[in-house]
Amino acid sequence: MEELELAIKELKELLPGLKILENEPMSAHCSFKTGGPARAVAVPSDVFSLTRICSVMKKHKIFPMALGNGTNFLFPDEGLPDMLFISTEKLQKIFLNEDGTIYAESGVSLSRLSGFAQQNGLKGLEFASGIPGTVGGGIWMNAGAYGGEMKDAVQSVVYYFYPDQGLYEQLGKDCQFGYRTSFFQNNPAIILSAVFALDKDEPEAIASRMREINEKRREKQPLDLPSAGSAFKRPEGHYAAALIEECGLKGYRNGNAQVSDKHAGFVVNLGGATSKDVYDLMMHVRNEVYAQKQVELHPEIIILPPDYKLTDTSPAAPKNVAFTNGDYEKTAGGTGTSAAKEENQ
Ligand SMILES: Cc1cc2nc3c(=O)[nH]c(=O)nc-3n(C[C@H](O)[C@H](O)[C@H](O)COP(=O)(O)OP(=O)(O)OC[C@H]3O[C@@H](n4cnc5c(N)ncnc54)[C@H](O)[C@@H]3O)c2cc1C
Numbered sequence: 001m002e003e004l005e006l007a008i009k010e011l012k013e014l015l016p017g018l019k020i021l022e023n024e025p026m027s028a029h030c031s032f033k034t035g036g037p038a039r040a041v042a043v044p045s046d047v048f049s050l051t052r053i054c055s056v057m058k059k060h061k062i063f064p065m066a067l068g069n070g071t072n073f074l075f076p077d078e079g080l081p082d083m084l085f086i087s088t089e090k091l092q093k094i095f096l097n098e099d100g101t102i103y104a105e106s107g108v109s110l111s112r113l114s115g116f117a118q119q120n121g122l123k124g125l126e127f128a129s130g131i132p133g134t135v136g137g138g139i140w141m142n143a144g145a146y147g148g149e150m151k152d153a154v155q156s157v158v159y160y161f162y163p164d165q166g167l168y169e170q171l172g173k174d175c176q177f178g179y180r181t182s183f184f185q186n187n188p189a190i191i192l193s194a195v196f197a198l199d200k201d202e203p204e205a206i207a208s209r210m211r212e213i214n215e216k217r218r219e220k221q222p223l224d225l226p227s228a229g230s231a232f233k234r235p236e237g238h239y240a241a242a243l244i245e246e247c248g249l250k251g252y253r254n255g256n257a258q259v260s261d262k263h264a265g266f267v268v269n270l271g272g273a274t275s276k277d278v279y280d281l282m283m284h285v286r287n288e289v290y291a292q293k294q295v296e297l298h299p300e301i302i303i304l305p306p307d308y309k310l311t312d313t314s315p316a317a318p319k320n321v322a323f324t325n326g327d328y329e330k331t332a333g334g335t336g337t338s339a340a341k342e343e344n345q
Pocket of ligand 1: 031065066067068069070071072073088106130131132133134135136137138139140141142143144145184189190191192223227228229230302
């Protein structure tokens with residue numbers, strides 16, 4: 001029996017109450033609504049169960065991939081028969097510490113986190129109220145919008161470190177946050193929880209800023225259609241959306257995937273799109289922008305190729321390994337600009 005099958009069998013024996021979704025369509029777990037089945041999605045009910053899953057996987061030399069709200073993933077249509085994901089959807093604890101900081105587990109949504117901060121008169125997370133991800137995915141990506149980034153609010157992060165199976169706490173300043181990147185993209189780790197340090201303000205003033213930001217989002221972004229937010233990172237000195245529009249690609253369609261006619265930085269699923277439709281569209285956009293503008297676009301979305309798997313010796317994190325082609329041989333998925341400004345706005 002393959003190692004993954006042995007690991008799943010062992011998980012069922014060791015943790016009989018654990019929810020394991022087998023041969024689970026990943027279209028049900030991502031905001032693009034595309035992608036074939038992964039071998040399994042385990043849904044631990046607490047962080048202890050999560051670490052126990054990890055140690056079983058470690059024994060079988062398989063690194064499980066964390067899954068937040070799936071709002072920054074493109075899963076392959078062919079499926080991922082060698083992958084086990086750990087969903088953080090049940091890690092939902094959030095509370096105010098005595099010193100005024102907020103503790104939140106990794107599955108807490110960014111909108112709930114920012115709402116909790118607002119209710120407690122704490123400012124600094126207004127930018128996150130409309131980002132549809134989780135605390136874990138937001139920290140992994142250093143998600144940001146409207147001048148704010150996770151790095152500005154994270155005081156510390158507790159994570160499981162796969163190589164030695166230890167639990168570590170890392171200060172925010174040591175998380176190597178950069179433009180849509182963090183320490184966690186280069187290290188095999190699963191974020192369990194984080195503490196946020198924020199300044200005081202009037203709850204009504206915070207609420208008003210949140211309303212303003214979300215109004216701008218509704219005006220400018222195609223929120224009525226499945227997408228994964230900005231498809232590409234902001235290239236140094238440019239805006240991806242402006243470049244794409246200047247190349248005549250706004251509204252460009254491939255199958256049922258389209259460069260949004262509302263915001264050219266978004267790729268949307270018009271209904272029934274496949275991941276291949278999305279991928280080929282992104283490839284076309286990248287090639288066209290390079291041909292017309294000589295600017296390289298790198299995907300912001302994590303694109304997993306078919307048959308992807310992570311083992312003991314894999315690179316730490318899912319890089320955009322699928323995003324290469326023969327037209328020019330540079331691998332996408334590298335760093336974007338170091339500027340903190342982003343294009344979701
Ligand atoms: C309509 C829309 C608008 C968006 N607007 C913005 C925006 O304004 N700004 C912005 O930055 N992004 C935006 N996004 C993209 C996305 O919401 C963010 O990147 C978000 O942080 C992803 O969080 P997630 O929980 O969905 O992560 P997922 O998509 O589930 O995962 C993304 C990556 O994080 C890793 N990960 C997730 N949880 C953990 C964990 N606990 N431990 C370790 N690794 C983990 C995954 O393995 C994966 O590599 C938008 C997306 C949509 C659909």
